[in-house]
Amino acid sequence: xxxxxxxxxxxxxxxxxxxxxxxxxxxxSAVRGCMVIKPYGYAIWEKxxxxxxxxxxxxxxxxxxFPLFVPKSYLSKEADHVxxxxxxxxxxxxxxxxxxxxxxxxxxxxxxxxxEELIVRPTSETVIxxxxxxxxxxxxxxxxxxxxxxxxxxxEMRTRLFLRTAEFLWQEGHTAHATKNEAVEETVKxxxxxxxxxxxxxAMPVVIxxxxxxERFPGALDTYSIEALMxxxxxxxxGTSHFLGQNFAKAFDVKFANKEGKLxxxxxxxxxxxxxxxxxxxxxxxxxxxxxxxxxxxxxxxxIVPIFKGDEQLNVLNETVNPIVKALQDKGISVKYDxxxxxxxxxxxxxxxxxxxxxxxxxxxxDLENGTIELARRDTKTKEVVSIDGIVDIxxxxxxxxxxxxxxxxxxxxxxxxxxxxxxxxxxxxxxxKGGFILAHWDGTPxxxxxxxxxxxxxxxxxxxxxxxxxxxxxxxxKPSNMRVIFARAY
Amino acid sequence: xxxxxxxxxxxxxxxxxxxxxxxxxxxxSAVRGCMVIKPYGYAIWEKxxxxxxxxxxxxxxxxxxFPLFVPKSYLSKEADHVxxxxxxxxxxxxxxxxxxxxxxxxxxxxxxxxxEELIVRPTSETVIxxxxxxxxxxxxxxxxxxxxxxxxxxxEMRTRLFLRTAEFLWQEGHTAHATKNEAVEETVKxxxxxxxxxxxxxAMPVVIxxxxxxERFPGALDTYSIEALMxxxxxxxxGTSHFLGQNFAKAFDVKFANKEGKLxxxxxxxxxxxxxxxxxxxxxxxxxxxxxxxxxxxxxxxxIVPIFKGDEQLNVLNETVNPIVKALQDKGISVKYDxxxxxxxxxxxxxxxxxxxxxxxxxxxxDLENGTIELARRDTKTKEVVSIDGIVDIxxxxxxxxxxxxxxxxxxxxxxxxxxxxxxxxxxxxxxxKGGFILAHWDGTPxxxxxxxxxxxxxxxxxxxxxxxxxxxxxxxxKPSNMRVIFARAY
Numbered sequence: 001x002x003x004x005x006x007x008x009x010x011x012x013x014x015x016x017x018x019x020x021x022x023x024x025x026x027x028x029s030a031v032r033g034c035m036v037i038k039p040y041g042y043a044i045w046e047k048x049x050x051x052x053x054x055x056x057x058x059x060x061x062x063x064x065x066f067p068l069f070v071p072k073s074y075l076s077k078e079a080d081h082v083x084x085x086x087x088x089x090x091x092x093x094x095x096x097x098x099x100x101x102x103x104x105x106x107x108x109x110x111x112x113x114x115x116e117e118l119i120v121r122p123t124s125e126t127v128i129x130x131x132x133x134x135x136x137x138x139x140x141x142x143x144x145x146x147x148x149x150x151x152x153x154x155x156e157m158r159t160r161l162f163l164r165t166a167e168f169l170w171q172e173g174h175t176a177h178a179t180k181n182e183a184v185e186e187t188v189k190x191x192x193x194x195x196x197x198x199x200x201x202x203a204m205p206v207v208i209x210x211x212x213x214x215e216r217f218p219g220a221l222d223t224y225s226i227e228a229l230m231x232x233x234x235x236x237x238x239g240t241s242h243f244l245g246q247n248f249a250k251a252f253d254v255k256f257a258n259k260e261g262k263l264x265x266x267x268x269x270x271x272x273x274x275x276x277x278x279x280x281x282x283x284x285x286x287x288x289x290x291x292x293x294x295x296x297x298x299x300x301x302x303x304i305v306p307i308f309k310g311d312e313q314l315n316v317l318n319e320t321v322n323p324i325v326k327a328l329q330d331k332g333i334s335v336k337y338d339x340x341x342x343x344x345x346x347x348x349x350x351x352x353x354x355x356x357x358x359x360x361x362x363x364x365x366x367d368l369e370n371g372t373i374e375l376a377r378r379d380t381k382t383k384e385v386v387s388i389d390g391i392v393d394i395x396x397x398x399x400x401x402x403x404x405x406x407x408x409x410x411x412x413x414x415x416x417x418x419x420x421x422x423x424x425x426x427x428x429x430x431x432x433x434k435g436g437f438i439l440a441h442w443d444g445t446p447x448x449x450x451x452x453x454x455x456x457x458x459x460x461x462x463x464x465x466x467x468x469x470x471x472x473x474x475x476x477x478x479k480p481s482n483m484r485v486i487f488a489r490a491y
Numbered sequence: 492x493x494x495x496x497x498x499x500x501x502x503x504x505x506x507x508x509x510x511x512x513x514x515x516x517x518x519x520s521a522v523r524g525c526m527v528i529k530p531y532g533y534a535i536w537e538k539x540x541x542x543x544x545x546x547x548x549x550x551x552x553x554x555x556x557f558p559l560f561v562p563k564s565y566l567s568k569e570a571d572h573v574x575x576x577x578x579x580x581x582x583x584x585x586x587x588x589x590x591x592x593x594x595x596x597x598x599x600x601x602x603x604x605x606x607e608e609l610i611v612r613p614t615s616e617t618v619i620x621x622x623x624x625x626x627x628x629x630x631x632x633x634x635x636x637x638x639x640x641x642x643x644x645x646x647e648m649r650t651r652l653f654l655r656t657a658e659f660l661w662q663e664g665h666t667a668h669a670t671k672n673e674a675v676e677e678t679v680k681x682x683x684x685x686x687x688x689x690x691x692x693x694a695m696p697v698v699i700x701x702x703x704x705x706e707r708f709p710g711a712l713d714t715y716s717i718e719a720l721m722x723x724x725x726x727x728x729x730g731t732s733h734f735l736g737q738n739f740a741k742a743f744d745v746k747f748a749n750k751e752g753k754l755x756x757x758x759x760x761x762x763x764x765x766x767x768x769x770x771x772x773x774x775x776x777x778x779x780x781x782x783x784x785x786x787x788x789x790x791x792x793x794x795i796v797p798i799f800k801g802d803e804q805l806n807v808l809n810e811t812v813n814p815i816v817k818a819l820q821d822k823g824i825s826v827k828y829d830x831x832x833x834x835x836x837x838x839x840x841x842x843x844x845x846x847x848x849x850x851x852x853x854x855x856x857x858d859l860e861n862g863t864i865e866l867a868r869r870d871t872k873t874k875e876v877v878s879i880d881g882i883v884d885i886x887x888x889x890x891x892x893x894x895x896x897x898x899x900x901x902x903x904x905x906x907x908x909x910x911x912x913x914x915x916x917x918x919x920x921x922x923x924x925k926g927g928f929i930l931a932h933w934d935g936t937p938x939x940x941x942x943x944x945x946x947x948x949x950x951x952x953x954x955x956x957x958x959x960x961x962x963x964x965x966x967x968x969x970k971p972s973n974m975r976v977i978f979a980r981a982y
Contacts, residue, residue: 027625029557029558029618029622030562030565030618030621030622031558031560031561031562031609031618034558034559034560035558036555036556036557036558036622037555037556038555039553039554039555039637042553042554042555042556043553043554045556046554062530062533062534063530063533063534063537064527064528064529064530064533065527065528065533065536065660066520066527067520067522067525067526067527067658068525068611068642068644068658069522069525069581069658070522071521071522072588072596072597072599073596074521075588075597076596076597082596082597086588086597087587087588087589088586088587089586089587089588090560090583090585090586090609091583091584091585091586091587091588091599092581092582092583092584092611093582093583093584093585093599094582094584095579095580095581095582095646096578096579096580096582096646097563097566097577097578097580097582097610098578105563105564105567105573106563106566106567106573106577108563108582108584108608117599118522118581119588120559120583120611127520127521127522130521131520131521131527134518140833146530150642151559151641151642153559155586155587167558167559167560169556342631
């Protein structure tokens, strides 16, 4: 186990870094900026994937797979898109290595230079819309509702495990529609799917909102996002859904014959979440002892630790525990019985605490006599002694309680860290002293947004979709405003 | 639908190419050698993935994810490996683009040259063993049983959809063990998992065998493979499992303290199957009308086509069919009710035949009167009229029958195309006139193997693990041999 992780109050940033490593979630690889997702971390990601994939399919989407490489010229076809994505990226220039003449290893073969460089996809709009041109002829081919699970590369200079890495895993939905309305509906539908996933599975409350023009996806007419609040009072954008208008259809000449037989440009959306969600999950709930995982995403929901001396006691315990394991599994509960004799119970308790296992069952010879076991909750650190009879139902109920409690705790935390401010002084004071979401009036101009950002490092996270109209004055310029937006410092 | 695909006898190669495209499985992308896997093709791949993933987990493996990029120097660390993989590959040399000065688009920024080039992984042994060095200290860390699902790139010059593409999707298992025996056992276990998957799910009989030295994975001490026979009499290697010995442990200095506290090199294996399996699946069973999919991997197992004129008839049919759909789904059967009025029944019949849907149900007003429906099997093209009562059980049974029949048909075909030959003349004659697997004696030398390959294009597919010892003479050299090996022309 090694030494403990730093506390959150001591050094939040180091707490996160160490927790990710100590809990065996991920580590830096030898390749700059790329991470290795370790089995325990990947198991959580697989649970996220499975649930999201189900939600995408339930909303009519199919998966497909498009190439890793984007021809350089494709990036230039949509003007905003190239500005946003053609900068820091991995460029493939050659397709062969050869043995070095001095025998020192292999070198790039200068003869094998590509005519046109290939970019490792930072996102796939260009490749996919280039393909859609051949798939779409008529309104009968629409809507086209496709998702892909893939790796992408953005050459980030400062990287942090899960939060910002050069290579990351994600899903990207790319849909094509006959009408503007349909495309807007799809954009909104998918940001709502993300919000539902975040809240019901990650137990993480989010605000759904629209991005300001300067924070929009390059090439989009509108970007919706879900914004979550981390325990250090900083915001984290956890998923985005873009209304692309006809921009990519224009760039790649994707037209369809409408019902009247007239050719029209196709309307598009794209939407994605990534392994960044892992960072959000960790930072939203975990504590100084380690991970706190919501049961709906925990690879191990229940761990059973026997307290015993010698094989004889263990054998007796096994006889009681094995049927419990079976009964829990039959209920679809993921359970691990850790009856190794190479580690002491105290070591195991700390280990599963670090790994965020929601529920721990301890059982020893004394419990057997009494027909009881001890249940310990990871989220509240409370213990209770319960009868072995009916343990399956109790475990099921406690897991539900834990899921709800983790959400409620994060929700209450966010409520306590959401502040309405009405002056720039107050804005700066709350930002520095308290952090969190700041609801403030803004005059709607990119200039003001930029100035506030430069002066305070706070950005407009979003204009919440459920904002109420309210007359007010911009905290910065004093100009009139009719709605509060959310400012925060962000990951 | 466009025009029909060529028949197999006419042009097997074109039959395959057209079938892959017409059945909406995949297509070439604008990026040389890379394919787009279309939703219907990807749905089959997802079914393969789900089953394989389950089998890997049932045998104790966990998934993880390692970086896309391999530093160039890593490839040189294992001598055979670099010879095998450092040649045709995608090389990343730069990490930034910039706007061209003449405004013509974006160009590679010469300032942003990587100190060391990165190779897009052709396989991940080097990156993974470099990581394992830090994960393995003691025998208690072993075995390490890890798999990853990933994309890989090998710069193939001549590509064919699914069979050979520059980028493909695959899984690669990488395991580390304390003893040679354990690693050998793992190698054999996993080739058996592949064989079980091929036979029970793909309905494709395979031979399990050991590769000759010249066909071994670069860096392995032994390579096991499963070899299948396609309908044109050519063999297809469908999966491989490699015993790596201590080669990669040596190259990356991966040592562990054994139970006696002594440092020892770790033993390794790796094993993989790829989207190539899609090619095998298509070529093993399909016919001149289109795909023939085994029910265990068919995205749609049953399609129901109503025969109707006008909304009134359709509404009446819907009342009967909707509960059937529900009942089939409750049994875990994947069913599609295609009651579109935009296409005629005949068009739908042809479409689902092309797509390889195992079972088709047709139902019209006359059937309703009689309480019957028509069942049509894709594999045998036979039809039967059955009572609507008990349809769920009948469908379940027919799907099992189809799965078994497809396997049996492929098995009988392979039997008919497996020939023992005892002279080189016979060898060449059988190869040219009949094709298939040729069981022949071989003197065990790479020289003979090479000569036969150059003269006939037949390679030794494998030395079957269940071969019987048998004294004989090499068909080529006449030298003594104690076992027959399998020769074939291969994909």
